[in-house]
Amino acid sequence: MINSKSSIDPNELRKLFPIFSKRSLVYLDSAATSQKPEIVINTVKNFYDEYNSNVHRSIYDISQEATEAYEIAREKIAKFLNIDKVNSIIFTKGTTESINLIAYSWVRHNLQKDDEILITEMEHHSNIVPWQLACKDIGAKLKIIPFEMDGTLSNPEKYFSKKTKLVSVTHQSNVFGTINDIDKIITLAKKYNAISVIDAAQSVPHFPVDVKALDCDFLAFSGHKMLGPTGVGVLYGKPELLEKMNPFLGGGEMIRSVKLNESTWNDIPWKFEAGTPNIAQAIGLGAAIDLLNQIGMKEIHNYEKKITDYTINSLREIDGIKIYGNAPNRGGVITFNIDNIHSHDLAQIVNNDKIAIRAGHHCAQPIMNKLNVSSTARVSFYFYNTFDEIDLLCNSLKKAIKLFQ
Numbered sequence: 589m590i591n592s593k594s595s596i597d598p599n600e601l602r603k604l605f606p607i608f609s610k611r612s613l614v615y616l617d618s619a620a621t622s623q624k625p626e627i628v629i630n631t632v633k634n635f636y637d638e639y640n641s642n643v644h645r646s647i648y649d650i651s652q653e654a655t656e657a658y659e660i661a662r663e664k665i666a667k668f669l670n671i672d673k674v675n676s677i678i679f680t681k682g683t684t685e686s687i688n689l690i691a692y693s694w695v696r697h698n699l700q701k702d703d704e705i706l707i708t709e710m711e712h713h714s715n716i717v718p719w720q721l722a723c724k725d726i727g728a729k730l731k732i733i734p735f736e737m738d739g740t741l742s743n744p745e746k747y748f749s750k751k752t753k754l755v756s757v758t759h760q761s762n763v764f765g766t767i768n769d770i771d772k773i774i775t776l777a778k779k780y781n782a783i784s785v786i787d788a789a790q791s792v793p794h795f796p797v798d799v800k801a802l803d804c805d806f807l808a809f810s811g812h813k814m815l816g817p818t819g820v821g822v823l824y825g826k827p828e829l830l831e832k833m834n835p836f837l838g839g840g841e842m843i844r845s846v847k848l849n850e851s852t853w854n855d856i857p858w859k860f861e862a863g864t865p866n867i868a869q870a871i872g873l874g875a876a877i878d879l880l881n882q883i884g885m886k887e888i889h890n891y892e893k894k895i896t897d898y899t900i901n902s903l904r905e906i907d908g909i910k911i912y913g914n915a916p917n918r919g920g921v922i923t924f925n926i927d928n929i930h931s932h933d934l935a936q937i938v939n940n941d942k943i944a945i946r947a948g949h950h951c952a953q954p955i956m957n958k959l960n961v962s963s964t965a966r967v968s969f970y971f972y973n974t975f976d977e978i979d980l981l982c983n984s985l986k987k988a989i990k991l992f993q
């Protein structure tokens with residue numbers, strides 16, 4: 589099946605994804621969501637076929653099996669991130685919910701009026717709006733580290749102060765592809781006694797992320813961008829912080845005891861998993877991680893670097909193209925516009941050639957504002973993309989230019 593940890597052969601790996609044999613598709617939108625391999629689809633199906641039941645609630649066999657599979661998926665995630673303490677892994681709906689959890693359960697209980705939260709100008713709306721809402725409730729201030737036109741952060745150290753209580757930064761930009769120097773951000777956070785949050789939605793799926801080495805306080809990502817099902821994501825939190833935090837949502841499973849006038853809480857991580865979780869999805873994410881491990885995260889990263897370089901060089905040969913961002917350390921996300929063609933028209937025209945690219949503001953309107961554009965086109969990769977697909981994209985873009993001449 590897979591030639592374990594060898595260099596990537598996308599044509600072989602594509603065979604693991606049923607969608608590619610069912611339709612003609614050049615899929616260049618993996619930053620939005622990745623395609624799903626058969627093993628993940630079958631793992632989810634197998635749960636419903638063979639042991640569908642709720643977790644942590646019953647003693648009958650299939651419930652025990654479901655609980656075990658759900659908790660094994662948590663262990664796989666911890667190992668994947670090089671985390672020793674499995675109780676630091678909370679299942680959420682995705683990155684968005686993970687960040688909101690911190691905003692509700694940590695920020696609203698630990699910040700006061702005039703304290704500061706620090707983010708960057710290149711964040712996804714999920715890493716802006718939860719902090720805006722929290723700041724409004726508390727009277728705290730949201731401070732912004734700007735980016736330079738090459739898509740790199742501009743002197744982050746200048747924006748930290750004694751008032752900074754939390755800093756939240758994207759590991760890899762979903763617009764520029766920039767891989768930010770989060771070691772530096774985490775070191776600065778420690779220096780100023782601030783909590784560090786890493787939005788790893790675009791990094792964990794694409795290169796090795798060693799949370800123990802990073803030593804951040806929180807890290808958030810989504811399962812659906814890393815071959816897993818939709819509806820499941822992860823919040824990593826240092827156990828000593830999670831222990832002190834109030835629950836996010838109240839309900840079944842997150843309690844130890846409930847009286848009519850008061851309740852006590854379950855241990856972490858279950859204290860933060862109120863209600864029936866997305867069981868099949870979490871187990872499916874475990875299967876996705878097995879596959880990523882088999883292919884090798886370093887190999888995936890190296891391959892994506894090559895296909896990204898090839899795409900940038902190919903795109904640069906197209907007249908009237910403007911590529912946004914040029915960071916030295918970057919992943920497989922490329923954003924561009926072509927003179928006199930709206931990005932939505934571009935996406936529509938390449939779609940006629942069965943090529944899927946994203947057009948719009950990419951849930952990063954502050955970036956669009958600074959670039960002075962309303963929208964851009966974006967291509968993003970995974971290990972199943974081939975160099976031939978990039979040639980098809982470039983030909984299709986050239987056709988679009990001719991059409992608009």
Ligand code: C6P
Pocket residue numbers: 619620621681682683684685712714715758760761762787789790810946950951
């Ligand atoms: N970006 C994109 O096309 P959710 O929706 O919760 O799974 O992930 C939110 C999110 C948070 N941070 C970053 C850096 C992201 O890229 C995303 C999702 C997708 O760019 C969908 S808008």
